[in-house]
Amino acid sequence: MKQRIVDVLSIPFINTTKDQLVKDMNQRISRNEKTFVVTANPEIVEYANAHPEYKDILMNADYIVPDGIGIIMASKLMKQPLLERITGFDLLHDLLELADQHAYRVYFLGAEQNVIEKAADILQRDYPNMILAGYHHGYISVDDAELAASIAAAEPDIIITALGFPRQEEWVTLHNPLFEKGLFMGVGGSFDVIAGKVNRAPDIWQKLNLEWMYRLIQQPSRWKRMLVLPKFALKVLSKRK
Template identity: 50%
Template sequence: MLNKVDILGVEFDYTTQQEILSILQEKIKRNKKAFIVTANPEIVMYANKDPQYMHILQFANHIIADGIGVILGSKIVRKPLPERIAGFDLMVELLSIANQEGLRVFFLGAKEQTLEQMIPKIKRDYPKLVIAGYHHGFFKGQEHKVNEMVKEAKADLVFVALGFPKQEEWIQKNLDSFEKGIFMGIGGSFDILAGTMKRAPAFWRKLNLEWLHRLIQQPSRWKRMLVLPIFVKKMFQYRRKRLR
């Protein structure tokens, strides 16, 4: 069982990308279910304001540090996490495993147009995985239909791109109705797979500046970025409180 690091009440896995991949592969082999949350400071702060969402995070099997701010927070409380695990990178590694092993994958979320561009690329880049199904993220009033689609797909991997908190809410609400599967919220990753949004170049990622690249692409995100200094301040307060 993985050790946990408490970041403002959110329990992050003390793990590397390779370790979590090995754990998930084993769960897939044994037809076990798992709920994965890829969390950044924005998600942590939201959970601190919304008790219901915090409860959903507590329901998750694995919460991984998708955000350099979380790594910084772990250092502030003197329990440094080993590395940042970008949700997109983890998803791509899981797609590669699915391709190698012929696993069944379901894609839920994003716009219909995004899926229309993404699915042919998935077929081209991962020809041996089985696309068990897909559905766009605008299904209000059709929740039962979508639930049945996912259930009938019997997927080994279900990627949910509804954005937080909706993707985690959907997974937590429906997980019990499925027999198996690794369920993972992956935000806007379908847009990158589809080619409608570019990911930061490797050089930017190496410098932990992926957040800045996204801000340049989407200037409307600037208000969301304001959460980081507040998060850092809270982490220092949290450390002082725990050291008393």
């Protein structure tokens, strides 16, 4: 039997397939169980290990999902291979497919106003049976309790936050008590991709695990964030030894 959790530099990743994870999440949604999902890559692991308060947030998540080929490679180097890479973008669409099948209520939070409007329109068209409980741009204060209360009042079954880490996870942790139910998941810049503001890497880049390079070419300003990758790799190699 495969190990259910694999630690990568002290962050516990769920060791499962995307299909099984989606089934598990659907069961939790149908039972009105509050669920906190974090899709984590090496940047998030490095940030968490450097910021104890953020790491505490991650440790309280119901699922930490391996989003990032670096996490998969690290697990293999440590001889605890994770079964599958599960990207936040793909998981988002799987959740929306569930919403379409079961008429779940979904709320979108994040991105610029014109981006979230366009993304919401596209997703409502693509998933017509999904109930759009509402949406709001991401230029907010994380501690805006009034906005959070209005989102809770919409009684969403799925709450998608696209505020970028660490803000999206901080928002969920801070306002989770206001909600009686709901699956919460942060998706970074996914709404920008859905709205066409940013292009997702073509399939060939994805198959070669070079999405990170494609994003860097599209957004050169990300180069500073990429500096954590060699640090992450060195720590994994050191731990392996």
